[in-house]
Amino acid sequence: MGREIKIDPVTRLEGHAKIAIFLDDKGNVEDSYFQIVELRGFEEFCKGRPVEEMPRLVTRLCGVCPWAHHIASAKAADGVFGVEPPPTGKKLREIGYLAHFLESHLEHIYALGPAPDFIVGPDADPAKRNLFGVIEKVGLEVGKKVIEHRAYAVRIEDMLGGKSTHPVYAIPGGVSHPITEEERDEIRKMGQSLVDFCLFTLDVVDKYILKNDRFLELIMSPDVYYHETHYISLVDDKNKVNFYEGDFRVVDPKGREILKFAPEEYLDHIAEHVEPWTYLKFPYLKDKGWHGFVDGPESGVMRSAPLGRLNASEGFTTPKAQAEYEKFFEFMGGKPVHNTLTYHWARAIECLYSAERIVELCDEPDITDRHVRNVPTPETYKGEGIAGIEAPRGSLIHHYRGDENGLITELNLIVATAFNYAGMNMSIKKAAKALIKNGKVDQGILNMVEMAFRCYDPCFSCATHSLPGTMPIKIDIFDKDGNLVDTIQRG
Amino acid sequence: MARKISLALKRGASCVGCDIAVVNLSQKLFDLLEIADIVFSPTLLDVKYDDLRKMPDKSITIGLYHGAVRNSDNEEFAKIMRDKCQVLIAYGACAHMGGIPGLANVSNREKIFQTVYKETFSTDNPKCVFPQTEWVDDRGHKLTLPEFYDEVYTLDDVVDVDYYVPACPPTHEMNMEILNLIKDWVEGKRDLPPKGTVIAREKTLCDECPRNPGKGKKITVEKLKYISEVEPDPEKCFLEQGILCLGPATRAGCGAPCIEANMPCRGCMGPTSFVMDQGGSMLSAIASILGISEDEIELSEEDIEKLVSQLKDPLGCFYRFSLPKSLLRKVVQDREV
Amino acid sequence: MSEENGKLNILVFTCNWCAYAGADLAGVSRLQMPTEFRQIRTMCSARVDPEFILYAFRNGADGVMVAGCHPGDCHYIGGNYRTRRRMALLKMLLQQFGLNPRRLRLEWVSAGEGQKFARVVSEFIEEIRKLGPSPYRKQGAKHGQENITCPEKRG
Numbered sequence: 001m002g003r004e005i006k007i008d009p010v011t012r013l014e015g016h017a018k019i020a021i022f023l024d025d026k027g028n029v030e031d032s033y034f035q036i037v038e039l040r041g042f043e044e045f046c047k048g049r050p051v052e053e054m055p056r057l058v059t060r061l062c063g064v065c066p067w068a069h070h071i072a073s074a075k076a077a078d079g080v081f082g083v084e085p086p087p088t089g090k091k092l093r094e095i096g097y098l099a100h101f102l103e104s105h106l107e108h109i110y111a112l113g114p115a116p117d118f119i120v121g122p123d124a125d126p127a128k129r130n131l132f133g134v135i136e137k138v139g140l141e142v143g144k145k146v147i148e149h150r151a152y153a154v155r156i157e158d159m160l161g162g163k164s165t166h167p168v169y170a171i172p173g174g175v176s177h178p179i180t181e182e183e184r185d186e187i188r189k190m191g192q193s194l195v196d197f198c199l200f201t202l203d204v205v206d207k208y209i210l211k212n213d214r215f216l217e218l219i220m221s222p223d224v225y226y227h228e229t230h231y232i233s234l235v236d237d238k239n240k241v242n243f244y245e246g247d248f249r250v251v252d253p254k255g256r257e258i259l260k261f262a263p264e265e266y267l268d269h270i271a272e273h274v275e276p277w278t279y280l281k282f283p284y285l286k287d288k289g290w291h292g293f294v295d296g297p298e299s300g301v302m303r304s305a306p307l308g309r310l311n312a313s314e315g316f317t318t319p320k321a322q323a324e325y326e327k328f329f330e331f332m333g334g335k336p337v338h339n340t341l342t343y344h345w346a347r348a349i350e351c352l353y354s355a356e357r358i359v360e361l362c363d364e365p366d367i368t369d370r371h372v373r374n375v376p377t378p379e380t381y382k383g384e385g386i387a388g389i390e391a392p393r394g395s396l397i398h399h400y401r402g403d404e405n406g407l408i409t410e411l412n413l414i415v416a417t418a419f420n421y422a423g424m425n426m427s428i429k430k431a432a433k434a435l436i437k438n439g440k441v442d443q444g445i446l447n448m449v450e451m452a453f454r455c456y457d458p459c460f461s462c463a464t465h466s467l468p469g470t471m472p473i474k475i476d477i478f479d480k481d482g483n484l485v486d487t488i489q490r491g
Numbered sequence: 492m493a494r495k496i497s498l499a500l501k502r503g504a505s506c507v508g509c510d511i512a513v514v515n516l517s518q519k520l521f522d523l524l525e526i527a528d529i530v531f532s533p534t535l536l537d538v539k540y541d542d543l544r545k546m547p548d549k550s551i552t553i554g555l556y557h558g559a560v561r562n563s564d565n566e567e568f569a570k571i572m573r574d575k576c577q578v579l580i581a582y583g584a585c586a587h588m589g590g591i592p593g594l595a596n597v598s599n600r601e602k603i604f605q606t607v608y609k610e611t612f613s614t615d616n617p618k619c620v621f622p623q624t625e626w627v628d629d630r631g632h633k634l635t636l637p638e639f640y641d642e643v644y645t646l647d648d649v650v651d652v653d654y655y656v657p658a659c660p661p662t663h664e665m666n667m668e669i670l671n672l673i674k675d676w677v678e679g680k681r682d683l684p685p686k687g688t689v690i691a692r693e694k695t696l697c698d699e700c701p702r703n704p705g706k707g708k709k710i711t712v713e714k715l716k717y718i719s720e721v722e723p724d725p726e727k728c729f730l731e732q733g734i735l736c737l738g739p740a741t742r743a744g745c746g747a748p749c750i751e752a753n754m755p756c757r758g759c760m761g762p763t764s765f766v767m768d769q770g771g772s773m774l775s776a777i778a779s780i781l782g783i784s785e786d787e788i789e790l791s792e793e794d795i796e797k798l799v800s801q802l803k804d805p806l807g808c809f810y811r812f813s814l815p816k817s818l819l820r821k822v823v824q825d826r827e828v
Numbered sequence: 829m830s831e832e833n834g835k836l837n838i839l840v841f842t843c844n845w846c847a848y849a850g851a852d853l854a855g856v857s858r859l860q861m862p863t864e865f866r867q868i869r870t871m872c873s874a875r876v877d878p879e880f881i882l883y884a885f886r887n888g889a890d891g892v893m894v895a896g897c898h899p900g901d902c903h904y905i906g907g908n909y910r911t912r913r914r915m916a917l918l919k920m921l922l923q924q925f926g927l928n929p930r931r932l933r934l935e936w937v938s939a940g941e942g943q944k945f946a947r948v949v950s951e952f953i954e955e956i957r958k959l960g961p962s963p964y965r966k967q968g969a970k971h972g973q974e975n976i977t978c979p980e981k982r983g
Contacts, residue, residue, distance in 0.1 A: 004632070008540055009533050016502075022632045031630065037564060037637050039622070040504055041603035043611050045594040048924075049807045052719035056757060057811075060591040063508020063660065081719055151517055162752025164515070165508045165660050169752065172719050177753040271615040274608050276623045277634040281607075281614065290615075376719050399612060405803060406719060412612040597924075771879035774921060778878075778913040787909050788900040792916075792934075799917040806924040818882040823926040823963035 003027070005441060010450065017458075019449075021432050027439025032429040034453065036280035036421070046411050051080045051385075051402040052172050058398070059166040061415065066166050067100035067157070068391030068416065069398070071244070074170030076398040079385020080406075081172045081376035088369040089174030091361050092160065094244045095187065096169055098354040098361075099156035101243065102194055103164070104392040105351045106153065108457045109201060110134065110146045114344035117451055118209045122218070123444030138204070149197045152190035156358075159183055174373030184368050191358035195320070198352040202324060205348050210331070218341060224434045225340040225452055227426055228253040228295045230285060230302035232419065233312035234390045235260075241313045241353070243390040250285065251312045252297050255336040259287065263388025266397055272414065282422045283414050293426045301426070304394030304419040305456060306346030311336035318360065321353035340427055343455035350392075381406075391416035393457055420456045427452040496552035496677055498523075499543070500532035501572050503565035504592045504643070505558025509583040512660035513555075516670070523670055526677050527553070543571060551576045553673065557583040559592045559815065560644040564637035573650040578683070584659035584759050586646040587689070588769075589815030591659070593643045594807065596814045596821035600641045643815045655689040658745050659759035659812060665691070665744060689742075693763050696738035696756055700747050702728045711780045715801040718754075729755040730780070735808065740766070740773035759812045768818045770809035777802070836956055838865040839884050840893045840949060843873040845903040846938045847895035853942030861946040862953050865893075873897070874907035878918045881932065885922075888965045891931045891956035893949065898936040908936075928959055 005021040016038040024030040042061060049057060055073040059066035071093055078084060085093065109115060120133040135143040154164045160179070161167025169175050179187070209215050218224065230253065234246045248266070250259040261269055272281040273290045284290045284300030291299050302308070315325045328345060329335050361367060386399045394416030401410045431452035435445045500510065510532075516523060530551060531538045554576030560566050573579050584590040595603060608614060608621050624638045646652050658665060669690060675681035684690070697703050704710070704727075716733040723729065729736035729750075736755035742763055749756055762769035782798045784790065790798075802808070810817050842848040848869045854861065870876055873896025881892050894915060902908040915934040923929045935948045 020632070020634055022630070031628070031632060033632075033634055035634065035636065038504065038562075039603075039607065039639060040561060040592045041595045041598065041607060044598045044603040044606040045596075047606075048597065048804060049594075050717070050719075050803050052717060053757075053804075053807070056754075057591060057594075060506045060508070060659070063506035063511050066506075066508065077719075147517055154515065154517075158748075160752075162748040162754065163662075165511050167752075168749045168754035171754075176723070177725060267612055270613055272611070272613050274614065274616045274620045274622075276620050276626045277628075277636065279622050279636065279639075283613070286615075373722060375722055406717070407803060410610075410612075414613060767879045768882055770921070771877070771882050774917055775878050775914055778917045779910045781913055781917075783906070783909060787906070790899075792912065795912050795916050799913055799920060802917065802920070804924075805917060805921045809921070818879065818886040819925050819964065820886075822924070825926055825928040825931075825963050826959055827928065 003439065005436075007446070007450070010453070019428060021436070021449075023436070023439060027437070029429070029433040029436050032425075032432050033277055034421075034425045034428050035278045037278075039279040043411055043413055047408050049408050051077050051400055051406050051408055054398075054400065054408065055170050056166070056168060058413070061413070063165050065100070065104055065391055065393065065416070067097055067161070068389065068393075068396055070161075070167050070170050071097050072387045072389045072391075072396050072398040074172065075245075075387035075389065076385040076400045077172040079387065080382060080400050080402045081385075082380035082382040083173040083374045083376045085174040086369075086371050086374055088178065088366050089372040089374070090244075091364055091367055092175050092179065092372060093170050095358055095361050095367075096157060096160040096167065096175075097244060098358050099153045099160075101354040101392050102198075102351055102358075103150055103153035103157065105347050105354075105457075106146065106150050106201075109344065109348060109351070113451075113454045113457060114205070114209065117447075117454065118212070118215055118344075119204075122448050122451060138208075142204075145197060145200075149194055152194060156187055156190060159187070171373070173376055176373075178370050178372045179368055181368050184362055188359060188362035191355055191362060194355035195352065195359060198348065198355050199320065201348050201351060205345050209345070219339050222338075224431050224448075225427065225455070226338050227303070227340065227423060227430070228338050229299065229423060230258075230288075230297075231308040231311035231336060232302045232304050232395055233309035234263075234388060234395060235313045236317070238317075239314040240317045241309050241315070241350075241390070242317075243354075245389070248388055248395065249312050250302060251336060253295070253336070253338070254297070255311065259285075263397060264386045266386065266388060266399075266414075270397075270414065272418070280418055280421055283418050284422065293422055293429070295426070301422045302419065303423040304390075304416065305343065305392070306350050307337065307340070307343045307455075308394065308420075309390060310346045310349070316349075316353045318353050318356035320356055321349055324349045324352060340423075340452065340455045343457075347457070393417050394419040417456070417458045420458070424453045424456050424458060427455070494677070496527050496673070497530045497550070498527040499530055499551045499554045499572065499576060501554065501556050501568050502533075503556065503558030503569065503586065503646070504561035505583070505585055506591075508660040509555075509557035509585075512583070512662075512666060515663060516666055519667065519670065522674075526674055540568075543575065546575050548574045549577050552578065554579045555582040556580070556646055557586050559585040559589050560640075560646060560649050561592060561595075562637040562639050566640075566644075566649050569646055569650045578653045579646075579650065580654045580656060581646040581652045582656045583661060584657060584761065584812045587655045587657050587816070588761050588813040589643050589645050590759075590812050593645075593813070593815040594811070596642050597806065598822070600639055604639075642821050645815050648815070653686050654684070655687075657689060657691050657742060657760045662745050662748070664746055689761070689764060691742050691744040691760060693765075694743045695763060696741045696743045696745075696747060696750075696760070699743040700728070700738055700750055702726065702750060704728050704731060711783050712777075713782055715781075717803070723753055723755075725753045730777075735777065735802070737769075737773050737809070737811075739776040740769050740809075757811050758809075761813055761816075769813045770806070770817055773809045774805065836864055836890045836953065836961070837888050838891045838893070838953055838956055839889050840865050840867045840895060841873065841876045841880075842867055842869055842937075843875075843896040843903075843908075844869055844871045846897035846901065847873070847935075847945070849939035850895070850937040850941045850945040853940065854946045855942075857942050859942060859946040861950050864953055865949060872902065872904050872907040873911040874902075874904070874914075876911065876914075878914050881918060885927065885931075885962060885964050888962065890959070890962045890965075891933070891952060893933045893935060893952050895935045895937045895945070895948075898938055901938065927962065927964070930955055931959065931962065 003023040007019040021032040058069040115134045157164035161169040288300040397414040399412040554572045737758035741758045742760040766772045919929040
């Protein structure tokens with residue numbers, strides 16, 4: 001008589017997913033499924049819409065990472081119209097985008113994932129496992145600092161994009177408006193403060209997580225949060241991480257480069273697999289083929305986003321982030337690193353890179369130039385555009401085809417979270433299998449199962465600054481006849 | 492000291508931007524927490540669906556539902572929220588009018604599934620596997636997914652709604668206004684507005700637009716221009732420049748952030764309550780100013796057709812955020828003959 | 829509008845100064861024409877808000893005709909200039925909605941054109957008969973909403 005454990009919905013990661021865990025007769029995990037229950041159909045209803053409107057339409061794919069879609073869409077539209085932004089336009093797009101990375105990553109670090117889970121504790125009192133608990137442990141000053149710095153990132157997004165959520169900045173050929181010198185000074189000042197704050201964040205990671213033996217054990221153990229997969233990242237010609245443009249680089253579980261291709265060639269290397277139990281598709285490496293949710297060099301599964309980017313690249317172009325990158329791999333004992341929990345640390349390093357790069361861009365002499373856009377002409381129109389970028393949560397591809405009137409005929413979107421979806425599914429199963437034994441399930445164990453996918457910061461996360469909340473999870477355990485056998489509640 | 496009210500947040504087919512809008516209250520979030528306990532919000536808290544189901548009816552003071560009604564889950568929870576909350580607010584453009592997910596009404600379930608799971612360039616699905624509402628794996632485990640409806644509905648299509656907050660997402664100022672309204676109500680200083688009110692201004696965006704050329708200025712559009720063809724002038728009214736802007740058919744109250752960023756309005760606040768159909772209203776406005784000439788009598792009907800065919804994608808443009816709330820609601824199939 | 833079996837729902841808007849007078853003339857002259865339509869008089873064809881037409885289709889209209897003064901003859905000078913632009917754009921929109929655009933027709937009928945009125949209306953009804961009932965006839969909003977009502981002015 002097997003049992004089913006349902007986590008519905010998954011929380012502190014948005015409510016449109018659920019987990020079903022099936023136990024065998026002995027009470028051990030037989031199988032688990034991480035189901036995405038939502039679909040809206042952008043790939044269908046964007047057909048017939050003007051290509052130039054796409055950067056404003058696709059932001060509604062996600063209100064947490066609208067900038068990622070906004071930028072990818074503008075780049076794909078650039079391709080369709082056959083224009084490139086002038087240098088200033090490109091740099092401004094990048095500044096807005098980096099500010100978004102900071103907003104998104106900092107939210108996750110302090111309020112959703114590692115801070116509550118590690119600073120307070122993975123099986124600590126659920127009522128404390130949120131930002132308030134974090135503040136209690138590290139002090140009110142930290143809380144204020146977090147809100148203040150996230151607000152800086154939001155302010156930069158507002159200044160450039162008009163609205164931080166659903167910006168109207170990037171358009172075919174550039175951006176909608178330049179910045180003044182005063183604005184540049186303000187952005188630079190905030191950027192510099194963010195650099196310091198990111199260094200502080202890395203310090204927090206070091207002090208509260210890496211120097212804690214128990215957590216270190218959790219991080220290092222190959223039995224719970226560990227998968228040997230391929231990794232993918234967008235890199236420049238020196239293989240350094242670049243969020244905005246470059247080629248996709250894929251490394252195998254041993255860290256060897258096996259692919260490097262321009263986004264325009266993605267169809268040769270990436271395909272999507274469909275399963276009947278979820279609305280989200282699974283991108284995988286075509287070169288390897290889809291062999292299911294398995295690790296290894298022959299599996300098509302790849303992982304993206306912070307850890308994936310660190311593994312698949314040779315570092316960062318900014319000095320402080322590069323130093324942290326090297327420190328990371330030294331500490332972990334070499335490349336690549338398969339330990340899923342280190343996603344959180346990698347995320348913090350990316351924050352530092354973003355902040356440093358904002359300051360760098362502000363120092364460019366042409367950043368306040370008025371020429372921020374190259375207007376397309378009918379002669380330049382190409383009719384097809386493919387954009388590949390790195391979003392906070394993973395690689396992102398937008399591919400548009402437009403007709404002679406500039407209307408979309410077909411499109412393809414491979415979203416960032418999808419790149420990690422197979423990895424997430426596997427991570428939950430492995431953690432569940434390792435932690436749930438002989439039918440014994442309690443709230444601490446359940447939280448540790450959730451920690452498996454929190455690493456990826458799936459694109460249905462939302463920050464919370466406070467909200468003293470309990471972290472209740474209720475598990476109903478049913479027998480095969482659907483009778484309620486047991487109920488576990490925490491919080 | 493007034494009692495603390497309770498607040499619940501639930502999303503339908505939403506991008507979560509509306510949750511972020513609440514979070515972006517930033518320091519003001521503490522003001523909110525002084526007067527309200529958030530008792531349910533899967534995005535922000537770990538209260539589960541069963542906990543919500545167990546709460547007594549009408550035990551939650553205010554419920555905010557954002558997102559459109561796209562599937563059976565969305566509908567089920569709209570009804571649960573209606574039962575549990577005394578005041579139910581349709582928060583954001585999607586709950587109000589369908590929003591951008593509402594554009595899916597140009598299609599239907601079958602075509603959406605075909606495109607997403609079979610036809611997109613990178614999808615590899617030779618066995619035509621589609622997501623199932625119910626599916627059993629080879630070990631007898633049953634998995635369910637919510638049923639994807641054939642069309643998108645707004646919140647008030649499925650339940651009785653007390654108030655609406657438009658915009659995509661509601662702006663910080665709008666949220667502050669609502670926060671103050673709730674605060675005053677809780678403290679007995681103000682009544683809540685009449686049921687069914689859209690909590691926003693009744694004027695159109697042109698009223699608060701910084702580029703409004705002023706009374707008495709007549710605007711006519713000789714030739715429509717598109718952002719992909721021109722560099723918008725940052726001072727002039729968009730319509731004056733020939734660039735389509737939905738300001739005349741859209742409520743004011745958002746602060747015109749898009750205009751400030753040098754981009755035209757696309758109507759996310761929805762129409763004023765004097766209008767039945769946002770798209771029809773905008774259609775009428777733009778047609779009325781298109782190429783009115785001295786030699787009108789010389790223009791044939793074909794000339795007029797050519798004039799209006801400058802408009803690309805009227806449906807997607809005029810009904811960007813309001814298709815499910817429009818008069819026609821969705822695309823159909825007619826005979827050719 | 830009722831949905832009696834086989835009966836078409838056809839609506840004709842006529843402007844007071846030209847088309848309505850023309851329709852009147854057709855009646856007084858006892859010209860033969862089908863009666864399967866309803867007529868609404870407005871002061872000017874420009875008073876016909878596109879929303880009225882959308883509302884009509886929403887509530888089961890199979891065809892809508894708008895009849896006004898010839899360009900140049902509008903009692904209000906330029907009303908029909910707006911009308912023809914709105915109707916042309918509305919046709920484009922209806923087409924996007926999937927409706928056969930022939931379900932919306934614009935005609936210029938002067939006060940003395942009783943014959944023309946009879947002819948164009950007869951033709952239109954015949955055309956709609958061939959097209960059959962509008963696909964919007966059966967589209968109700970979910971949960972019992974058959975027809976929507978005009979929103980009341982909110983204070």
